[in-house]
Amino acid sequence: MTKAEGTRMMILQTALKLIYRQGYQATSIDEIIAGTSVTKGAYFYHFKNKEEMGLAIVNEILYPAMAPYIKSAFTRTGDIRTDLYEMLRDLLHSTRMFVVEYGCPAVNLIDEMAPLNPAFRKALLRIMEEWQLAIKSAIINAQAKGQLDASHDAKAYSLVCDGGLCRRPEYGKMFGAKAYTSFLKAFKNYVDSLT
Numbered sequence: 001m002t003k004a005e006g007t008r009m010m011i012l013q014t015a016l017k018l019i020y021r022q023g024y025q026a027t028s029i030d031e032i033i034a035g036t037s038v039t040k041g042a043y044f045y046h047f048k049n050k051e052e053m054g055l056a057i058v059n060e061i062l063y064p065a066m067a068p069y070i071k072s073a074f075t076r077t078g079d080i081r082t083d084l085y086e087m088l089r090d091l092l093h094s095t096r097m098f099v100v101e102y103g104c105p106a107v108n109l110i111d112e113m114a115p116l117n118p119a120f121r122k123a124l125l126r127i128m129e130e131w132q133l134a135i136k137s138a139i140i141n142a143q144a145k146g147q148l149d150a151s152h153d154a155k156a157y158s159l160v161c162d163g164g165l166c167r168r169p170e171y172g173k174m175f176g177a178k179a180y181t182s183f184l185k186a187f188k189n190y191v192d193s194l195t
Contacts, residue, residue: 008046016057020105058123062106070134080142081191092180100172132158149195
């Protein structure tokens with residue numbers, strides 16, 4: 001990584017930390033610059049505006065961290081029920097992906113920016129579609145292996161699971177990590193009941 005690439009990534013990581021805690025709209029470029037060792041000129045050398053920087057966060061940090069995670073989740077045990085449950089359990093308890101009190105950084109941006117900005121919506125949709133496709137593919141694969149009945153609608157199940165992935169971290173904002181216990185128990189019952 002060159003010095004310029006390192007500086008750019010440092011700006012993005014600092015911005016992500018601030019945006020994650022405060023929200024995109026509440027975080028100013030001046031705050032981001034103050035959190036780094038760069039000048040305003042250096043910031044604008046790397047990003048022409050805040051939107052370009054925000055989209056870089058989605059495309060260069062969030063997407064590369066999240067997309068591979070879900071794909072690898074379905075190669076752990078080979079059992080769709082176990083993999084679905086463990087994927088969600090591990091995600092909810094992962095301090096690498098998010099802080100319970102702040103929710104999911106991607107979902108936060110979806111809630112805040114997708115309704116307002118088509119470029120953000122498109123970038124964030126790429127993450128969500130990747131996750132839904134990975135879940136749908138895993139379900140279809142499980143059906144081919146005879147783990148699940150072929151009559152199940154793989155797309156519908158992927159939406160149910162994706163809804164759990166997206167909204168459960170948000171409960172942590174209000175209720176803390178304890179909110180996950182009863183949800184995970186119900187989700188385990190749900191995936192175990194799949195025939």
